[in-house]
Amino acid sequence: MEKLVEAEELRTNFYTFEGVVKALNGVSLVVNNGETYGLVGESGCGKSVSVRSMMRIVQAPGKIEEGKVVLFFNEKDRNKGIDILKRSEAYMQSIRGNDISMIFQEAGTALNPVLSIGFQVGESFLLHRRGEMIKLAVKTLDKKIDENSNSLFRMWRKFHKRLLQNETDDLERYKTEIVKIDSDLYRTEGKTDSKSLEKHKRLLVNRERLNKQGLKVRLQLKTPIIRRYVRRINAAVREKVIELLTDLGVPNPGNIVDRYPHELSGGMQQRIVISIALACNPTLLIADEPTSNLDVTIQAQILDLIRQLKKTQISSVLFITHDLGVVAEICDRVTVMYAGDTCETASVKDLFKEPMHPYTKGLLKSVPKGEIGEKLQTIPGTVPNLITPPSGCRFHPRCPDVMEICKSQKPEMLMMKDGHSVACHLYRKK
Amino acid sequence: MILVLVGVSLIVFAIMMLIPEGQRVAIYVTGEKIRNEQIDSLIVKYGLRDPAPVQYFRWIKNIFKGDFGHSITASAPVIEGFKMYFPVTLELVLYSTPLIILVGIWLGTIGAVHKDKPIDHFTRIFAIVGYSLPTFWLGLMLMMFFYGLLGIFPPGTISIVGKDILYNPEYHQYTRILTIDAILNGNWRMFWDAIYHLTLPTINLVLLSSALIMRLMRSSMIDALGQDYIRTAMAKGADKKTIYNTHARRNALIPVITISGLMFAGLMGGMVITETIFARKGIGLWMARAATQLDVAAIMFNVLFLGVVFVVINLIVDLIYAWVDPRIRLT
Amino acid sequence: MNSVNNENSTSAINVDYEQPVSQHPALTEAIFTVKRFIKNPLSIIGLTIILVFTLIAIFAPFLAPPENERDPYRIPHDGWTISPSPPSADHPFGTMEQQYDIFYGIIWGTRSAFKIGFSVVLINLIIGVILGSIAGYYGGLFDEIIMRITDMFYALPFLVVAMALVVALGRGLQSIIIVMIILGWPTYTRMIRGDILTIREKDYILAARASGTSDLKIIIRHILPNSVYSVLIVASMNIGATVLTAAALSFLGLGAETGYADWGQMVSMCRNWIVGPPDARLAYWYVVFIPGFVIALFVLGWNLLGDAARDVFDPKMRRK
């Protein structure tokens, strides 16, 4: 199996008035190419913060303190990754929504209440596929130029075509420059000699400074009346959005694009959020409890949709849930989290058959299996406050197998057998 | 809307009824001084001792006829006084309101984006000081410094040279708003003269009134930036500028819009004081003079007028609110 | 919370959370609040300003012994010379027109300011609590009427109406106070009504109602304490605003008579002295600067206090 994304020892804190919330305590996980990967744990254990850290979209007052997030997207050189925590913000922006995208727990709040659906979905196209959109716009424009013989109209349209051409040229320039810088960056990545480090640093600065739009294009986008040509791009985007929504099974997409989020049902809102994420065919889709707040039937529909998409469009899915049933249903491999720690990673089959970590065992015991008369057990105690988390193994106050060492020493991740690892002192080699 | 206007008229009328009849007579008398023995007959003549409802309806009827009585301070019918004073005020409003809104929103956004950085503390202190400073004191200080010490930005609306131009038969006063007339006449000298006199009053109003908007904009922008939809925008790959300008600002503006009605009320009060200090002959100064000289007709007219303007402003604010927030549109 | 503090224990605030839960939550809350309040430098500045003014008001007779014990608010003056004289040993802040002593005016004006601020805000608060409670708790026609009346008040620009009212009642500090009471109560009424509406349907209120507790008791015991913070914040900021408005009205010539120890009145006298004689254009700066500066400081103190209190009490701010 090839790695796609690897997070290593992520630590993220939130600096609140009440104190520092140590939300992630060294989280590590690996998503392989082509798999559906599950991340489970009680709510509040840091699942969302983990994936947000991986995308570097932790909002204030949060801060990623240390760790690595390595991407292995480069086709030529699969073994060498890019640590995105060290890359520039501009680089991240080109990755987000393009290579990795994310769908959110609460679709209702994830959509901007004052922007139309069409705009919110279309923005992904505008951000990452502007070139294609312009091409589409030019195509329709060409058709119109041929149709209409009124010379004034014709001139106006030709002028617009000229402006669109300017943008295309400009994008071309940007693309060549960025590709060059990126490949240079990639070459200097990880090298430790002072000369390469120096160069790497300089390249990062250059990339940040590189103007996405040249002066000419910025001017034509800002000048009143002249900038009206943008409407032609928007019309093309609108077509694409309608196409995308149709693909995702949204009924009546032509109407939906002009609506606002509050006018849609919860299930429909979630579909819109998914369509935003899927607009640019990402390599990795991160789904942060996409079904938690939906009715059961809608939940099943959305799950189906994601499974479908996994087959047809996206190579890998990182699926977050607190529902072990869902994990069993759609995941290949799974990591269990507790209070900012990763406890256990295994294939779904192994995890259900022979759970190792006491917390995993507890979780499994608390899941109904549908047998009549079965007794459900809950794990005693509550999730700790992460401002003053328990020392050593964060699970120790609730652990049935707690030992003396657990209180003082954080257990390391131990590889038990192929693809099954666990972080617990019980399994330390004596 | 109509109901609120009726309410406003009732309140103004109630205030008017508090004034002794002897003084209210002045509304109806043009020019010359009244002798004491005349007062009683005049009170009877104008029915000032009639039951309140009767007087109210008579007053309303006069208003619809455009008859607001005689103003002592303007030594003219109130309506004539209004035509004289209003353009001066309108001019100041025209320049200060957009500036207040822009400065307030701009500084508020800066504060929110750089939360807890030095620039944020700076804008915060600016705001608190801004709404603590008495309008009149800031105005006096500005005047003392610029006019008193440096000898620039004199009080008044126009210089003596400007006045000569104004009364030149070739110079047309289309709107009576100095700067606009100057542009229409193509007279740049006049234009700069008017701007020169507008500078300090505008600064005074902007410094004081933008503070409120700034504070609110800062907190609602911080609020908006912490919302889930901002995270969605980040996950899409949007850059900072797009996030601030497209995704956060509009949402942040919603509470600011609701408060802007309040800001206008403050602005009207500030206008009275600013015009008094900088000796600009607008309705604010007129009101202040009327208040000290017991010019009942002028006071009542201005309260009524400003009340109506305020109601209209609130209506406009509501419309803008509905335009910005699509959730309101349907209801 | 049954743990020892471990890894990188950072800020001092942690201490709050290590304390056992056995402490009464309200007490923990109060301690936390006070700590936050003290940590904010702005609130300390505000508090200091207000404290200094309070001390000045209390010790006014010692700081500036009145010439006439029965009428201490009359500022003493040295002759009738028109133009102000600069600060000197006799007159630390100089004198105004007609030689009124500025220092004396400032000291005793502090008392006037407190009088104006407290009387207006307190009476408004009482009216607001009574009307707001009744309107919010019982609703119905009474609520409707009160709300429509407050609507009308909100539909008018404050200072402009205040001017007209003061003229109608006759000029003077007395009228200014009355006018601000007439115009001020709707704010508090609305606020308290709004608070009560949100609390009214809470479970514990319904329970208290069901168990037959009298309405008055419910309002006083359960409802008012809940809205007390927000109301107090607004009240504290309004003390400053009230003094400011009163000063503005005085400035326009509607306030106390010349020579009365009131800051607003003192400012209104300074308008003629902005620009001095040609050879010394700032000759009379003290007349213009000092009274206005004191007003600004007073208002600033209350605003800082209210602003800091809002940050501390606002549940939304606390989480960030």
Ligand SMILES: Nc1ncnc2c1ncn2[C@@H]1O[C@H](COP(=O)(O)OP(=O)(O)O)[C@@H](O)[C@H]1O
């Ligand atoms: N904005 C924030 N401010 C403070 N603490 C936060 C914030 N966001 C998350 N946390 C903390 O991080 C921890 C993990 O939260 P989260 O990742 O949302 O949990 P999950 O997604 O597993 O339900 C929680 O304990 C929470 O208190």
Ligand code: SF4
């Ligand atoms: S390390 Fe110790 S406390 Fe933690 S899960 Fe294992 S046995 Fe329990």
Ligand SMILES: [Mg+2]
């Ligand atoms: Mg979550």
